[in-house]
Amino acid sequence: MKAVVKYDNVDGATELREVPIPEIGPDDVLVKVAYIGICGSDPHMHHNKVTYKVNVPLILGHEFSGTIEKIGENVKGYQIGDRVTAETHADYCGKCILCRTNNYHVCRERKGYGFQTDGAFAKYVRVPSRILHKVPENVSLKEACLTEPLCVAYSSLVKHSNMKPGDLVVIIGPGPIGLLCTKVASLIGASDIIVIGTDGDEGRLEKAKELGATLTISSSKENPVPIIMGMRDGYGADIVVDTAGFSPTLKLSMDVVRPCGQINKIGWGPKPVDFSLDPLISKAVTVNFTFSHNWDIWEQCLVLMNKKAVDLNQLITHELPLDKWQEGFELIESKKGLKVVLTPID
Structure with a gap:
């Protein structure tokens, strides 16, 4: 599959590559990506302007939505074809005091999509079922890929x-x-x-x-x-x-x-x-x-989206195919684009 890969921690070391489709474990699902949002951090990583460690080489992208293509044997409550989005916490221990008190977003072993582990600037992404969220009926997949930034705002102004x-x-x-x-x-x-x-x-x-x-x-x-x-x-x-x-x-x-x-x-x-x-x-x-978000915040934000209290489509200014990722980054950096979404390519 085609994916946008950050391959070195230097300015401009990002390119479209052919990579394998991810393997999933018994507690994971394979999501066929429908839309990926470009976050402001993505062009910053492309230009090596971030203060945190990026585990290169890896696939960028942490704002996404799609449908379930394959399900691990231990996964319950989901079916192939379900419309889903997911939190950015691709991995965390689940055992420490932070995880057990619903603060897994700051677990020492947390790995975020597109930062420490392969993200969603691709056709498929592996998602642990514990961070999956079903997209409500009244929410499009295009809108759902922007759930994550809404969760950041909600976390700051409601929870904190x-x-x-x-x-x-x-x-x-x-x-x-x-x-x-x-x-x-x-x-x-x-x-x-x-x-x-x-x-x-x-x-x-x-x-x-x-x-x-x-x-x-x-x-x-x-x-x-x-x-x-x-x-x-x-x-x-x-x-x-x-x-x-x-x-x-x-x-x-x-x-x-x-x-x-x-x-x-x-x-x-x-x-x-x-x-x-x-x-x-x-x-x-x-x-x-305020950093990141948790399960309950995602569920509340999806309710707001389903009830049309928040319309994330208002933020989308451009839609581009994945191979135009650099154009999307430039739109964000120049402020010509507000929210740019990408679609996977074969």
Whole structure:
């Protein structure tokens, strides 16, 4: 089968290769991939700009959906032909205290699709049945391949947040995660949702308004701090969500969060911060760092999708065949594409 393979930890060491169809074990299923979403981390890995280890050579891709092609002998509750999506946790021990307390996403032995083990930029992918999720009737497979980024937003704002109806919320970064955080904040009932972008984000900021933003700000054109601090009682935002991850966005988060407020940091930042974190102490701010998601979050997000409370099709701007993966990466990097999905090729 054809697959997009990252074969070395240097810039540009990614190519389309012919690879074997994965073998499955007794507790696995073989999924015939229908759609694969390109995550912003995929072009970063292609250019070797990530801070975490990538176990090369491996197939990229961790956002996918498809149908079950083959079932292991121990698998119960699934049939060939079932429409499914899957968590990104391709492997974890299942025995440690973290796994036993539903924190298997940070198990020391966890291996993520497209990072430490072969992912879904291919025609087939091996999936342990314990991370499978059936796609509901009212959800298309194209939409289902984007369940994972919705789960990231849900995990941050529902599981790891004290957000309440009526809150003033600031979301930094109008990429897919930031836009989905906007939608989730709207569902929770936040009254003021401010989304901040920069040059090239004009279209994304318009999309943010469609998803519930009450105000959008381009930080390249105006300083968001006095605008936010001039709202309501002048103390700032109840919750700031940093989906961009760079040092300047953390500094902005610290500037606009209210005393005793909360910062939720989702975005990764490869460089050290170059400023004091003491204002977090003087303002008694809670900082939550959110990574990944768990079984219950996936099931809740699929319910939201099935009930049409969230329409992930709104984020899809391009659909390309797998052999156009590089074009897809370029669309993401140039901000010409918001969410690009790929389809397998023979």
